[in-house]
Amino acid sequence: MASNKFSGQVWGRNVETRFAFSGKLVSLRKNAGDSVSKGEIIASLDRQILQADLDRQLAQNQQVRADFEIFNIRFKNPGDDITRYNKSSQQASLDASVKEVEQAKYRLDQADLTSPVAGVILDMGGCAVGLNVAPAANSVIILDTVSVIFRIKIEPHECRRFANPVKLPVDLPKLGKKIFGQASLPKMLAGGDWVVDLTADELKDLPVGLEGVVEVP
Known part of the structure; x- marks a missing residue:
């Protein structure tokens, strides 16, 4: 391949999301591919x-609070160790x-699984109503x-060719089309490879993994 052509592919970040706790799934608004x-x-x-769990916790809290208030009325100034222990x-x-009420409210608030990003669902993780x-x-x-993005891998000595980011043509043979992408400055990944993102x-x-060729003037 000529030195002014660089192979690359479409790349994207996958985000994983899940319910905060276990439960029975009753509604599925999206599917893989949506x-x-x-x-x-x-x-x-x-x-x-x-x-129902929240209602039960609220009712229990009212009873516990009532018992606590009654105790305080009966023993405003506990003078012996046993009474002080009972108050504690x-x-x-x-x-x-x-805390149980707060947790029940949290679980109810988290009953819906929402998307943390705008994107396309790749896998529903076996979720079914x-x-x-x-x-x-x-x-x-x-x-x-x-x-x-469309990412190409370059050699360290080729970084100077991308010192002035411009729009470059990206040839996508499998689709029979060409698009233009704005090139970034070269950067080194954690593994030591140098790349340019368009x-x-x-x-x-476009599907992640789709291969193409970028031509640099």
């Missing part, structure tokens, strides 16, 4: 179970109940389309 906006709901857990125990029970999903077993993988609006619609 586009998704940042913050858009992908799937939802059963809210009835979560709401009542306070600890109230604190624990408050009626399935009991778990964070460790069911993760959704999304291609972050904002991150999609950005273009058309890239977000």
Whole structure:
């Protein structure tokens, strides 16, 4: 291949997202291959179970709080060790109940799985309506389309050829088309390879891994 041509491919960052806790999946709004906006709901857990748990925790909290207030009325100034211990125990029970309510509210708020980025869903992680999903077993993988670029690998001595970033033609033989991408300054990756990334609006619609050739004047 001529020295003014550089092989490369479409590259993009995959983002993994999952429910914060286990539960029964009752709604699936997206599937693999679907586009998704940042913050858009992908799937939802059963809210009835979560709401029932919150209601139970709230009722229990009211009872614990009432017991605590009654104790304080009866023993405003506990003078012996046993009474002071009982008051500390009542306070600890109230604190624990408050935390249980907060956790139940958090679980209800997290019943919807939303996309952290704008992109395309690559894998639904086995999610299906009626399935009991778990964070460790069911993760959704999304291609972050904002991150999609065309990347070419260069040798260190070729960096000077890209000292002035310009738009360069990217030939995509498999698609029979050519696009123009804005080249970045050369950068070295963690593994020691030098690369140049090209950005273009058309890239977000192309499959990751698609090969092409960049021609440098």
